[in-house]
Amino acid sequence: MNQEFTDAVYQIVGAIPAGRVASYGQVARQAGYPRHARFVGRLMGRLPEGSALPWHRVIRGDGGLPLAGTPSGEIQIQRLSDEGVTVLGNRVPKSCFWQP
16 A cells, blocks of 8 residues: 555545545545555554544445444444444444545
8 A cells, every 4th residue: 555545545534524434435436546445444454543533434335334243343333323323233324424
């Protein structure tokens, strides 16, 4: 992953408003790398401890929560719920997706 891609992803993820989510693929497309959704996931998984970046707002394109059933998944669900995002059966409805 090059620094240009990394910086673009961080900027886009930082711009996702509270109460909205974006998919890995959506972030990759907005960064100018439409086939790099998995790399977006890797970047979110490698954030430094205590990062203020709202990683919890990045989910799968089908609305599924990729970390469901893990401790990080529980944190993600709680943070999304705290922001008013509906989470039903480890899924977020399409109406919660960010449309920049």
